[in-house]
Amino acid sequence: MSALLVALACAGGVPDRPATPRPRPVKVSDYVVEPARALDISGPAGMIGIPAGPFFRGCSNGFNGIVDDKCAPSEMPAGIVTTGAFFIDRNEVTVARYRKCVEAGACPEPLAVGECNWGVPDLLDYGINCVTWADADRFCRWEGKRLPTEAEWEKAARGTDGRRYPWGDDEPDAGGVYRANYGEGLARILWMRDSWEYDGVVGSFPGWSSPYGCNDMAGNLAEWVSDWWADSYDGGVAVDPKGPGAGDQHVVRGGSFREYRQRIRTAARGYHYADFLDGNVGFRCAADVEQP
Numbered sequence: 001m002s003a004l005l006v007a008l009a010c011a012g013g014v015p016d017r018p019a020t021p022r023p024r025p026v027k028v029s030d031y032v033v034e035p036a037r038a039l040d041i042s043g044p045a046g047m048i049g050i051p052a053g054p055f056f057r058g059c060s061n062g063f064n065g066i067v068d069d070k071c072a073p074s075e076m077p078a079g080i081v082t083t084g085a086f087f088i089d090r091n092e093v094t095v096a097r098y099r100k101c102v103e104a105g106a107c108p109e110p111l112a113v114g115e116c117n118w119g120v121p122d123l124l125d126y127g128i129n130c131v132t133w134a135d136a137d138r139f140c141r142w143e144g145k146r147l148p149t150e151a152e153w154e155k156a157a158r159g160t161d162g163r164r165y166p167w168g169d170d171e172p173d174a175g176g177v178y179r180a181n182y183g184e185g186l187a188r189i190l191w192m193r194d195s196w197e198y199d200g201v202v203g204s205f206p207g208w209s210s211p212y213g214c215n216d217m218a219g220n221l222a223e224w225v226s227d228w229w230a231d232s233y234d235g236g237v238a239v240d241p242k243g244p245g246a247g248d249q250h251v252v253r254g255g256s257f258r259e260y261r262q263r264i265r266t267a268a269r270g271y272h273y274a275d276f277l278d279g280n281v282g283f284r285c286a287a288d289v290e291q292p
Helices: 003-010 095-103 133-142 150-158
Strands: 047-050 053-057 079-083 086-089 222-228 249-253 269-273 281-283 286-288
Touching: 047 150, 053 150, 079 150, 086 150, 095 133, 133 222, 133 281, 150 222, 150 249
Parallel strands: 222 281
Antiparallel strands: 047 086, 053 079, 086 286, 222 249, 249 269
16 A cells, blocks of 8 residues: 555545446456346336446357348447446437427427428427437536437447347348338338338337337437447447547448348448438437446
8 A cells, every 4th residue: 555545544535435336347268248137126107227337249150159241330349338327218219209309499390291200299209309419418417418429339239149130130021021211222111011111110129129128229210329430449448438539420320111131230330420310310319327
């Protein structure tokens, strides 16, 4: 013990240890896959608690016996990263929910043209789309929340076992059953095989949610997250990674109703400029878990 700590101890002034130690990085060789279970604590309404701990991030080809031949350079290098505990919305933010922020004067009105859901009375239970990253960030902060980090989003989508899709490793149309709202091909009939031509009512595929119970984390609307884009995970930290400190493009995750199956995999990453808005991009919010 240093002379300073000895002096503090004698004076009764040694600071207490943190109640929750900072998580340590975990090696793939030391990683033990355990079932993903949501936190059994109450949080904000409509949110699910995701426990602290490690999970497999990135393309899982070869990990845990999983075969994934759709790996992209942006999904590498894959490995184990650790997050703290957090809450995340079960569903994408809806038009009805976003409207409360607009009515309070805290959020701007989104566009109401083309595939945008704003301003259409019958679409209140659809996800809010046609919003920029700043709009999404402003809304979450207005609710006392925040956008999830990219790592938090991926953990909530896939759990701990490196699965290819939120529901597991089966293809999204295996056995003729559609597990997500996604689109392959340009013909309108191909977009409607899953019952939706464009995006649909949030939570329309509850039987195919993530291991924690989050809906639409594959397809429907792609989702803004807080991180700036990086071309790969190379050089990133293994505990609570948050991406680059600055940039001009933000990450979107989950794919959308327009995209092919490889783009709705849990490891798939995308990006848009911060002022981008379109009918296939929405978001969900996250919140911190208060430590005792």
